[in-house]
Amino acid sequence: MTTSDRELETLSAIMDGEADELELRRVLDSTSSDPALRARWRRQQMVRELLQTRRVSQPNIEVSSAVTEALAGGKSVYKNPLWSMAVAASVTMAVVLGGQQLLVPNNNAMQGSVISDVVGGVVPVLGAQPVQASLGAKSLPVAARQIDTADNERREVAAMYERLAQDRYRNLGRHHASAAAQTHPAPYISYIRAPAPTGQESALQ
Amino acid sequence: MTASETDQQLVQRAQRGDLRAFDLLVLKYQGRIAALVSRYVSDPSEVEDVTQEAFIKAYRAIDKFRGDSAFYTWLYRIAANAAKNYLVSKRRRPGSDATIEDAEVGSQAALLADVGTPEAVAMGEELAAVVEDALSALPEELQAALTLREFEGLSYDDIAAVLDCPVGTVRSRIFRAREAIDERVKQQMSGESGFR
Numbered sequence: 001m002t003t004s005d006r007e008l009e010t011l012s013a014i015m016d017g018e019a020d021e022l023e024l025r026r027v028l029d030s031t032s033s034d035p036a037l038r039a040r041w042r043r044q045q046m047v048r049e050l051l052q053t054r055r056v057s058q059p060n061i062e063v064s065s066a067v068t069e070a071l072a073g074g075k076s077v078y079k080n081p082l083w084s085m086a087v088a089a090s091v092t093m094a095v096v097l098g099g100q101q102l103l104v105p106n107n108n109a110m111q112g113s114v115i116s117d118v119v120g121g122v123v124p125v126l127g128a129q130p131v132q133a134s135l136g137a138k139s140l141p142v143a144a145r146q147i148d149t150a151d152n153e154r155r156e157v158a159a160m161y162e163r164l165a166q167d168r169y170r171n172l173g174r175h176h177a178s179a180a181a182q183t184h185p186a187p188y189i190s191y192i193r194a195p196a197p198t199g200q201e202s203a204l205q
Numbered sequence: 206m207t208a209s210e211t212d213q214q215l216v217q218r219a220q221r222g223d224l225r226a227f228d229l230l231v232l233k234y235q236g237r238i239a240a241l242v243s244r245y246v247s248d249p250s251e252v253e254d255v256t257q258e259a260f261i262k263a264y265r266a267i268d269k270f271r272g273d274s275a276f277y278t279w280l281y282r283i284a285a286n287a288a289k290n291y292l293v294s295k296r297r298r299p300g301s302d303a304t305i306e307d308a309e310v311g312s313q314a315a316l317l318a319d320v321g322t323p324e325a326v327a328m329g330e331e332l333a334a335v336v337e338d339a340l341s342a343l344p345e346e347l348q349a350a351l352t353l354r355e356f357e358g359l360s361y362d363d364i365a366a367v368l369d370c371p372v373g374t375v376r377s378r379i380f381r382a383r384e385a386i387d388e389r390v391k392q393q394m395s396g397e398s399g400f401r
Contacts, residue, residue: 009380016354017211018361018376024214028225042232043390044383049236050336051355056329057240059394063257064231070257071224071264 008040015044038064212276219267227267231260234277238284240325245288255291259284332393339389343382350378 010027013019019027031037042064049056212233218226239256246252263283270279340348346368353364361379365372 008384009376012380012383013361013376014211016361016379017209017214021214024218028218028223028229031229032225038228038232040387041229043387043394045233046236046332047336047383047386047390048355050329050333051340054330054333055326056332057236058243058252058325059236059328059332060325061235061239061253061256063235063239063253063260064228066257067231067260067264068224068228070261071227 007037011037011041012044015041015048209275213272216267216270216272216276219264220270224264227264230276234280235260237277238280241281241284242288245285245292251291255288256284258291259287262287332390335389335393336386339386340382343385347378347382347385350375351382354379 007027007030010019010023014024014027027037031041046056046059212230215226215230219230235256238259239252242255242259243252246255259280263280266283270276340351343351349368350364353359353367354361359367361372361375364375364379368375
């Protein structure tokens with residue numbers, strides 16, 4: 001009897017629950033690297049089902065490789081792209097919602113900044129609920145600590161917008177210089193002038 | 206030891222993280238689980254996805270399997286829930302009447318119910334005829350050993366007592382009987398275009 005025959009006989013005994021632990025371990029070592037042995041195991045199970053019920057369930061299905069791959073690699077291989085798209089969409093949604101939670105200023109902390117001194121007017125403030133001003137044109141009493149917090153956050157938001165604006169100027173300058181260098185016949189000075197937000201002039205390369 | 210104890214042996218190894226043991230369980234049950242899933246989901250690619258997902262969920266929860274029921278019963282419950290959840294996620298109403306009682310051990314009705322699509326039924330009938338032919342063509346001593354094992358469910362020790370031969374001989378005869386049947390089944394399957 002060859003090694004392969006011995007393995008196949010052991011596989012048959014495993015199916016009947018008549019193999020010992022050592023034999024089982026040996027066969028498991030072989031099945032992982034021998035597709036023929038795995039196929040044999042599968043057919044044996046099918047034959048048993050056929051003998052006992054005269055029917056076989058879904059003989060053309062094969063998910064074992066994908067399952068092993070998903071479990072070993074920690075990823076799932078879906079045949080239907082809609083399902084993987086649904087999973088991807090859920091992840092994207094979670095990221096977007098999480099990001100919004102981080103970026104939008106906390107409503108409680110911003111309470112002090114929505115108070116308007118304009119009579120009967122509504123002052124739109126970023127990240128805040130508009131509030132109708134009182135008829136007496138007097139500010140509502142707001143705790144100093146809340147106003148400080150709101151001022152800090154307002155300053156941070158303003159600084160962020162300033163950084164974004166400067167980045168945009170810089171990108172615009174690069175794009176302009178690059179386009180001009182490709183189309184202009186004469187050597188071209190690659191800079192533009194842009195007004196600095198603080199009132200001073202600057203040449204952004 | 207019985208065939209369900211083989212499952213238990215493989216499950217215990219899978220619980221210790223042996224993916225190869227779980228792979229044998231997947232190979233053994235993938236057809237029956239796919240047939241169950243196809244009672245809920247009609248699209249073949251969706252059936253494959255949900256079947257795959259059911260096995261992945263089963264592996265991730267395998268530490269919770271205590272062996273109070275047969276492994277297949279436990280797996281059946283996971284697969285039925287996976288199929289129902291899939292339909293809910295697709296905003297479709299679960300229409301199957303599959304119950305956990307269907308999966309209980311020894312329920313031949315469950316096996317008959319979970320055969321899947323008409324194509325699978327037709328393929329199964331062809332294979333059944335091939336297996337029956339191969340079995341009847343076996344030498345008498347091989348046929349007797351396999352019949353006592355598959356139809357009567359006798360252990361190798363009991364078969365050895367009935368046939369008055371050593372246990373090693375019983376083991377060898379059953380293997381040779383399966384080998385002969387497998388040759389015919391392999392030929393049949395290689396001719397089937399839908400078989401993978």
